[in-house]
Structure formats: structure tokens, C-alpha cells
Amino acid sequence: MFTGLVQGTGRITRLDNIGGQTRLTVEPQFALQDIVLGESIAVNGACLTVERAENTPTGRGARFSAYASAETLSATALGSLKPGSIVNLERALAMGDRLGGHMVSGHVDCIATVASVDKVGESTVYRLEFPAAFGSQVVAKGSVALDGVSLTVNRCGENFLMVNIIPSTMAETTISQWRTGTEVNMETDLIGKYVERMLKAWSGGSSDEDNANDSGGISMDFLRKHGF
Numbered sequence: 140m141f142t143g144l145v146q147g148t149g150r151i152t153r154l155d156n157i158g159g160q161t162r163l164t165v166e167p168q169f170a171l172q173d174i175v176l177g178e179s180i181a182v183n184g185a186c187l188t189v190e191r192a193e194n195t196p197t198g199r200g201a202r203f204s205a206y207a208s209a210e211t212l213s214a215t216a217l218g219s220l221k222p223g224s225i226v227n228l229e230r231a232l233a234m235g236d237r238l239g240g241h242m243v244s245g246h247v248d249c250i251a252t253v254a255s256v257d258k259v260g261e262s263t264v265y266r267l268e269f270p271a272a273f274g275s276q277v278v279a280k281g282s283v284a285l286d287g288v289s290l291t292v293n294r295c296g297e298n299f300l301m302v303n304i305i306p307s308t309m310a311e312t313t314i315s316q317w318r319t320g321t322e323v324n325m326e327t328d329l330i331g332k333y334v335e336r337m338l339k340a341w342s343g344g345s346s347d348e349d350n351a352n353d354s355g356g357i358s359m360d361f362l363r364k365h366g367f
Contacts, residue, residue, distance in 0.1 A: 141181050143240035143282070143289020145227040145312050147171065149182075151220050152202065159209040162190070163220070166202045167228060174201040179245065181229040183313070184287030184324040185215045186245025215247045216286075216322040227287040227312050240289030241282040242329045249273055251285065251325040253317050254299065263304045264293070265317060269325055271298040275335060276327035284326040288312050 147169030155162040165182065174180075174192040180203070181187070187205035212218040220226065232238070251269040258264075267285070269277075274297040277283060281292050283300060288308065294301040309315045317323065 140232045141186070141229050141240075141243040141245050141287070142232055142236075142238055143184075143243045143284045143287060144229065145288055146229050147311070148225050148313060149228045151222055151224045151226060153204075154220065154222060159212065161207045161212060161218070162204055163187070163207060163217070164202060164204045165226065165228070168225075169228075171201060171228065171230070174203050179231045180205065181227075181231075181243070181245045181287045183215070183217065183220075183226045184243070184245065184284050184326055185211060185217055185247050186231075187211075214249075215324045216250050217324075219322060225313050225316065229287055241284075243284045243287070243289065243326060244329055245287075246326065247324040248276070248327050249325050250322050251300075253319055253321040253323070256317065256319060259303070261306050263309065263314075264301060265304060265314075266299060266301045267323070267325075268299045273325075273327055274298055276331050278328075278331065281331065282328050284324075286313060286323045288314065 147167060149165040149167045149171075151163060152166050153164035163182065174189055176189055176192065178189050179186050180189060182205065185207070187207060189203050189205055192201040192203040207215075207217050249270050251267040253265055254268045255266040256263060274295075277292060277295045277300050279292055279295055283290055283292055283302070285302065290302045290304075292300050293303050304314050
């Protein structure tokens with residue numbers, strides 16, 4: 140579990156392509172110490188497992204490698220990375236840590252594409268477009284993770300959302316590199332997904348066995364059956 144509060148950036152130093160899969164080697168550009176083999180690190184919002192780690196000559200932290208499967212590459216924008224690419228990094232949330240962003244699983248839902256970039260005072264407003272199938276999981280003033288960064292949705296529609304990026308976020312993440320056409324990893328709000336799932340079951344939209352005979356939606360019989 141992550142929070143979407145990026146701890147710093149890292150540079151891709153090596154990519155080893157194995158068929159349709161990739162092993163990434165990342166060198167953090169900040170103090171990322173005592174990495175444990177097998178721990179989870181979000182790379183541009185995608186949860187990856189550390190396979191190897193070693194100290195770096197710069198003393199900034201540990202260079203580490205992680206494996207991205209064909210499934211991960213098909214669902215994320217990690218496949219577009221090249222040696223020298225800069226990525227957002229966040230270690231998994233530890234018990235007792237502050238939850239300053241929102242609950243982020245590191246399981247990317249889809250790829251969003253930057254449609255426009257506009258300066259508004261010292262801030263920058265980005266409009267991103269995404270598959271309409273995920274529109275019900277994005278709400279105005281709700282949360283979304285874009286390339287692993289926890290952001291508040293300013294405005295949204297069936298297939299787009301708009302976010303306002305303040306100077307400090309621009310300086311500390313890869314968002315400063317976003318241009319029209321840039322593809323980013325998008326994870327919708329975790330709680331929203333569960334709520335949507337529950338509502339589908341109540342409205343007869345679920346294929347679960349427990350609700351197979353409830354296609355009529357919410358009724359008195361449905362409520363009695365479920366203990367209301």
C-alpha cells in the first residue's frame with residue numbers, strides 16, 4: 140500500500156528486455172537507504188518487487204532492480220521507459236506512517252494521455268484523457284494517482300479529468316516533463332472502486348453467484364434476503 144506522496148525521483152540506468160518482459164535497474168536521485176530484497180517500491184505508480192539492491196557511488200541510496208511482467212507492461216506506460224528516463228519513486232507505507240495523500244495500491248488501472256497544458260498563475264493545469272470505462276471511478280474533488288502522484292481532481296467528465304499542479308509538486312516529481320501526448324499511469328480511487336462494486340451488486344449489475352437471482356435490483360425481497 141502507498142500514499143501517492145512521491146519520496147523522490149530515480150533514473151533508469153538499464154533495461155533488460157526478456158521477450159515481452161523487462162527488468163529495470165533504477166538509481167534513486169535521493170537518499171533511499173536500506174532497501175530490503177522483496178520489498179515493494181512504486182515506480183511511476185506501478186508496484187514492483189525489488190530483486191536486487193546495491194550501494195551507489197553517489198551515496199544517495201541503493202541502486203535496485205525490479206522485474207516488470209508482460210501483464211504489467213500491457214497495463215502501464217512502463218514499456219515506454221528508456222535508459223536515462225526519470226521516474227517517480229515511493230516505498231510502501233509502513234505502519235504508523237502519516238497517510239498524507241490517499242490510499243494507493245500501486246495497481247495501475249489504465250493509461251491516461253495528457254491532452255492540454257495551461258499555466259494559471261504559478262500553477263499548471265493539466266487535462267488528461269482516459270478510457271471512458273473508468274469515468275465512473277473519477278469524481279470532482281476526489282483523488283487520483285497519476286504516475287504515482289496523489290492528486291485532487293479539479294474537474295472531470297466521462298473520459299477526462301483536470302488537475303492543478305503547484306510549483307513544489309512540479310519540482311519534486313516527473314510532472315514537469317509532461318507534454319501534450321505524454322502517457323501516464325492512472326490509478327483511480329481505491330475506496331471508489333469498492334463502492335462501485337457494491338452498488339453494482341445491489342442494482343443487479345454483478346455476475347457474482349450470490350446476486351445471480353437479484354437482477355431486479357433493490358426490492359423488499361432483496362433487502363430481507365440480505366438482513367435488512
